[in-house]
Structure formats: C-alpha cells, structure tokens
Amino acid sequence: MQRRCIGCGEILQNSDPNLPGYTPVIKDEITYCKRCFRMMHYNELPKVLAKNEDYLKVVNHVLEKNGLMVLVIDIFSFSISFNKEILAKLRNNDVILVVNKFDLLPKSINVNDILNFVSKECEKLFFRVIAIHIVSATKGYYLDELMNTIDLVRKGREVYILGVANVGKSSFINAMLKRFTSRTSDVIATSMIPGTTLKEIVIPFFDDNKAFIDTPGLINDKSILEYIDSNDYDKVLPKKEIRPITYQLFGSYTYFVGGLAYLTFINAKNVSIVFYLNDKLLVTRVKNEKLEEAIKSRVGNSILPVSNVKGFDSKKIKLKGRNTLFFSGFGFALIIGDVEVDINYAKNTEVVLYGDILKKQNK
Ligand SMILES: Nc1nc2c(ncn2[C@@H]2O[C@H](COP(=O)(O)OP(=O)(O)OP(=O)(O)O)[C@@H](O)[C@H]2O)c(=O)[nH]1
Numbered sequence: 001m002q003r004r005c006i007g008c009g010e011i012l013q014n015s016d017p018n019l020p021g022y023t024p025v026i027k028d029e030i031t032y033c034k035r036c037f038r039m040m041h042y043n044e045l046p047k048v049l050a051k052n053e054d055y056l057k058v059v060n061h062v063l064e065k066n067g068l069m070v071l072v073i074d075i076f077s078f079s080i081s082f083n084k085e086i087l088a089k090l091r092n093n094d095v096i097l098v099v100n101k102f103d104l105l106p107k108s109i110n111v112n113d114i115l116n117f118v119s120k121e122c123e124k125l126f127f128r129v130i131a132i133h134i135v136s137a138t139k140g141y142y143l144d145e146l147m148n149t150i151d152l153v154r155k156g157r158e159v160y161i162l163g164v165a166n167v168g169k170s171s172f173i174n175a176m177l178k179r180f181t182s183r184t185s186d187v188i189a190t191s192m193i194p195g196t197t198l199k200e201i202v203i204p205f206f207d208d209n210k211a212f213i214d215t216p217g218l219i220n221d222k223s224i225l226e227y228i229d230s231n232d233y234d235k236v237l238p239k240k241e242i243r244p245i246t247y248q249l250f251g252s253y254t255y256f257v258g259g260l261a262y263l264t265f266i267n268a269k270n271v272s273i274v275f276y277l278n279d280k281l282l283v284t285r286v287k288n289e290k291l292e293e294a295i296k297s298r299v300g301n302s303i304l305p306v307s308n309v310k311g312f313d314s315k316k317i318k319l320k321g322r323n324t325l326f327f328s329g330f331g332f333a334l335i336i337g338d339v340e341v342d343i344n345y346a347k348n349t350e351v352v353l354y355g356d357i358l359k360k361q362n363k
C-alpha cells in the first residue's frame, strides 16, 4: 500500500531524490519524506513547492465531499488572502471563516473591530459564512471558541482547511492538535515559503473518526513573495507583534516602504500615516523635489532591504477621511486626512484600499 508523508501529503517513494515524497528507505517507522524531515528538524526551507495545479485538483476534489469548510485568511495579508477566486468556489458550501495571525496586530487593536471589518467585506461580496473567528495558530489564541463552533455545526462531517498559500492552514491544524490532543510538537510541516503543503493531508481528530484535512494553498501571483528572493522573506513577513510607526505630514513628500513601494503625497495638510509593517522593512522619506534622485539611488540599493523588485506599477487616488491601504503581503498603512497620493507598488502586485479597518464599521 502507498504511504504518504504526514508533513506534506506526498506519496513516499525511495526511487528519485529529486521528486517529491523522497525518503532513502521506506519502512513503517518512516512517516516523513526527507524534505519535510529537514524542514521540521533543521529549519530548512522547502525546495519542492506545490503548484496551482495541485491546488485546483485538491480543491475540486474537496468540493465534491460536502464537508465543513474552514477558509483560513491572514489578517496581515488580508487583501491577497481574502481571495475572490476561492470565495467563488466555496459559495455553495458551509464555511467557517478563520482570520489567522491575529498575534501580529498591536495589542491595542480590538478583536471586535477586526471581526466587524471582515464581516462587512463578506457582506459586500454576498459571501455567506456560518461564523467568523479570529485566531492565532502560532500563539494558540481563541482556539476554544472556534472549536465550539466547529462542534456545533460539523454534524458528523469531515473538516477541510482551505485558503491561499502561507495563510497558516497547516499551522492551524498543528495548533488544534496541540490544544486538544496530547501532541506537543508540530505534525504537519510548515514554512514561510508559499507552497509548503503538496497534497491533501488527513489528520484524524474527532471522536467519530472524522478528520481535519489540510490542503495545498492557492499561490497568489499578486503576492510580493512571488517577486522577491526567499532570503528576503524574513524582512517582509513579521514574526512578532507589529509596532506601528506614525508620521505627521505637511507638504509634498514621498515615503518609501523598503524598496517595495513608495507613496507620493501632494500638498498634504495635516495628514497622518501609520505604517503596520515588519520592522526590518524600513520606511524613509524624501521631499518630492528629490524623488527622481532618490529612486535612482535607493531602489535596488542595499540600504533598503529587499531589492529584487523590477519596476513599479502606479495608481493615483484622492483620499478622504480614514483609509487603510493594504500592500500585497507586506502589511498595510492607515492614512488619515484628505489628500491626493500617487502610489507606486512593485510590478505585478497590487494595493487595495479599504476604509478604517481598526474602527467600528458602519452597519
Ligand atoms: N505570526 C504568525 N505566523 C503564523 C501564524 N500561523 C502561521 N504562521 C506562519 O505563516 C507561515 C506559513 O504557515 P503554514 O502553516 O505553512 O501556511 P499554509 O497555509 O499551510 O501554507 P501552504 O502549505 O504553503 O499553503 C509560517 O512561517 C508560519 O510560522 C500565526 O498565527 N501567527
């Protein structure tokens, strides 16, 4: 019988070290392929990565199953993880929406405000969910509340975990195992590289022998991670609580977000900008008269972390009041004030504007 690696879901094989699922020997005690073993014990980054064909195959198969769907999104990368393609696929299913990585937001941010924001975004897209839960898989926050909902609505079904790559689907199952079983260490392999889980992974969990089923994530080609070197990922993806950085702005200035984006403000009067980023991604500012010179000398230069970006797309917008601008997987900025801004962002990524995500939403 074929056996699968519990780390990534691939069939174990000992014939080709260059193909997924390789392990030098196959015996009963071997439950991980070499790739996952090295990721889990030596913190190595995965070289074999899932492709979108894997994602589509699995998701189409999963959708036939009438299971309970847990759609995981990542609050730090909200705009790319709240993915319309996936929402469309799940429209006719029972879905619990799990907003992960809450630990990255500053403690001052209220859970209910984020819940209201996300629920409003679901309403805008007419996307019906059974419940929305905010959690942190790595810190184990709010897992009990989520478990109560799953117990209430599961009705003897399997629970499928779906979402964009890197949102923390596998980390979430590991967290549930640590919280509700005797496991003390990770079971499924996780990493900061999108495409870590290769195939479906069935983890028996419930008293009726039903399982949590992990799936590969959709690789989002708008994510900044697709355009920078994996050695730079730790400069973009925060590991701990974000410290917001506030700037007060009068006049015409440009703010560089590392080498990944720059925001040019024209004649600003009393505007505040609060950046929520990894603190390794430096924000620097120049007067607009010096912009061209700054672009030449700064972008691609080693003083700015992350230098692999080849050019920018741009968008001019007029802002009023309080707005949140999400970058493609490297955080967001709250901009307060009426002002015109020219946003330049890494080519092929996107910026998405929402209202004030940190304040009560108007119902
Ligand atoms: N800060 C924080 N990081 C998290 C959390 N959950 C997951 N991560 C990190 O996010 C990265 C991706 O986690 P995975 O569990 O591999 O994500 P995935 O959705 O299974 O990704 P694929 O298998 O590639 O689809 C890893 O570096 C995790 O440590 C969380 O709650 N908080």
Ligand SMILES: [Mg+2]
Pocket: 169, 170, 171, 189, 190, 196, 197, 214, 215, 216, 217
């Ligand atoms: Mg995974």
